[in-house]
Amino acid sequence: MDSSLVMIGLTNVLSFNNIACILGGTLLGLFVGAMPGLSATMALALLLPLTFSFDPATGLSMLASLYVGASYGGSIAAILLRTPGTPSAAATVLDGFPLSQQGRAGEALGVSLFASFFGGLMSGIALLTAAPLLGTLVLEFGPVELFAIAVLGITIIGSLAQGSVISGLLSGGLGLLLSTVGMDLTTGTPRMTFDQINLFGGIDFTVALIGLFSVPQALTLIENSHQGGKVASRITDRLMPRWSTIKQLMPNILRSSGIGIVVGLIPGTGGDTASWFAYNEAKRFAKDKSRFGKGEVAGVAAPEAANNAVVGGALIPTIALGIPGSSSTAILLGALMVQGILPGPNLLTDYGDVTYTLIWAVILANIALLVVGLAFTKMSVSVTKIPDGFIACAILTLCIIGAFAINNSLFDVGLMLGFGLFGYWMSKAGVSPAPMVIGLILGPVMETSFQQSMLIGNDSFGVFLESPIATVLLILALLSILQATPFFRWLRVPFKRRLKPD
Template structure:
């Protein structure tokens, strides 16, 4: 059955429409990733309304391809102007920019492309093999288990948020409240609509995403002072790595890809975490540690393979459990929901054709990224020179068009700006927006499964404790929250100090 679904997905992904969507998505990802300050998350949110009229498999394939392309695209600015195009390219600066200073920009791009290809292909294979196994296991999940999954998803994202855990959990709670706006699915009564008929169907998920991720970015671009960018107009050295260089970086690239996949599976981490993990391990295993930070191709390949491997890894919990592995996959998950496809335990069986088309599209986008990178990287360096004064208005215009196109409603445009302002001030106080996004995604499932579970348990909350799967998931959620509290940190430090005193 699984083999049959894989072949169906391959057939769908090789259709002309899907291949064109993959190439377009990858090209857009390269452009967005190369622009310092822009992100794959923002680009996916803007592109999402365009996919509404497409076949679901084709539209989602385009979004996933953009995600993959942006992961490599971030290395362009990192190598040329020492400014990561995306947060996931942060570690690329360490050795990519020194190679550029040594007149080896082409070599740096070639190593980056090759490593990104390996990372993308391996993560696609992992997604194709691991996701079905988890999907079959998740078929055993009922309302009680789904409630625990939703709680776990929210608490993990909140506890892994950068900065204050409390702010992360508060952001997730706000997302949950926003998910409750509209008609109650069980009783049919309106909630938190304030008498507005526009809110009876709830807050349009895509409108909120466009506002939260795109408007704050446009405002930051306006606020940012224009800096003189030291960029090169061309490079003449060869891009493809030599045989000796391949022998040096392949083992490191494979190890870093595995690190990226595992890191991606953990919700809330992402490419910016994976690239540093892989870079650190590459340095640990390297025989030339002194070259790191001075133009080491080992360090560069580790960072680039890891951040691309995160893409497939982050999609594993997204597709099988309905828990987004990153903010970008949260928007891809929203794209599935817009087409009436709910990610979760039944996705791999009820919508197997679309799911496996997405997985094959991810693999093809890695290959397309390598080909497009070799052809267009020499031209793509010019996008780093585009002024913020041009970018910011373009982003805002696209936000307005995208939010209006969803329901042809001016109310949605006002709502988008409201979320944009909210997202801007959340960034100002370092409150992460990712937990809010996850709260909005999981809120509906949480609400419905809670009602159903209490009906099953005849009103008793003990139904969540008596169920072994639910009890384990809720325990993990509790531990994940407690581990990030100041009290836990204090106890941990106290234990370490006592051990030191005992040794002395």
């Protein structure tokens, strides 16, 4: 770990502008997370165009804090409305809403806030420690290894996406195809531009991002707007949990935070998987399992600690290897691309100052979450009552403004709406847009490194087998596809039967 870069990152994040952006981003994330139907990914996609004029450190700090704030904010609607504000808050509903019905909504939100704080802080420390250790491997990485990393990133996220492995890989492959639109990176030849001058520079990553993640959610909210008003539980008790409660929950919080960090390391899993895993473990370790589902504070602490711990865990492969651990971290990589920083293992070396600023911003954002959460959680109850139709109109307006502001082009607005309609169709078909976004990010890296590898190997594919690192990565990519095929599932069933006692 380069201590000078660590201190530069800390100095950057402690500037007045960055601290103000972290507090503002955390507050915005808290409100976005509290709105049922919205997600951190959608909010990041909408906020990304606003950070174009910012310094890279300031823009990344604001995006990271919004990510952290929205991860906790989802529990507000889950506890008060029995409706998860974000998908990762679904497990919080099981015990959070019964607690609010018992007049203990403040206690549930307070436990959720402190568990989120501890989980996020632990993952931030893990990120600060683990990412540089993995980053030392970058000295061994050349074009051949970079190509293998890009292939692994596509296959892992494609195979772990919602639905079948085929649909996930199809989505990722489509993203790779779209990344080739524009001028060839080596020869300068136009490809798939259809004589449209606006496509000669390729498809703008941010335009596609806004369309794929924001427009479908707005259309879904319009669909559900006829379901009537929302009635939230009132907070009548104290928000600050007692020290005895925190002390009693601490083993559960530490265990759940560890689960969140480990799950976050696996690209494509996300906070919802970690939350259910942590909830199940909390119930398994509990002395009285019958209390779960009826208003047990441990059932709130476990998923919330794991949910926020995923943030730092997902950023470890994102920063160390350039493989986004989730759709939200893919947008953070997109923010780096907007600033002219290409994703890949060189983030910690060539752009160490910006990367360490992002790491420190995650840690500081969790401290800001505790402060902002205590001050504004009660106020955010009113946010949960905003009609879905109004939210949808606001989202669509921000989508159009954001897409136009990128290049001051109406063509980009039309392209964004086209991606939005396609993303809405994908959501109805059960196909995740996340692999497509990963394909758009990793496509240029894969193409450039492949061409360079072919030059190194004199147009021989054997060059990928001459590098031990590339060989291992490509084998892992192959296994990630095969493990989800029907044949491997058929093999696992007899194996599991052999393990069962007679």
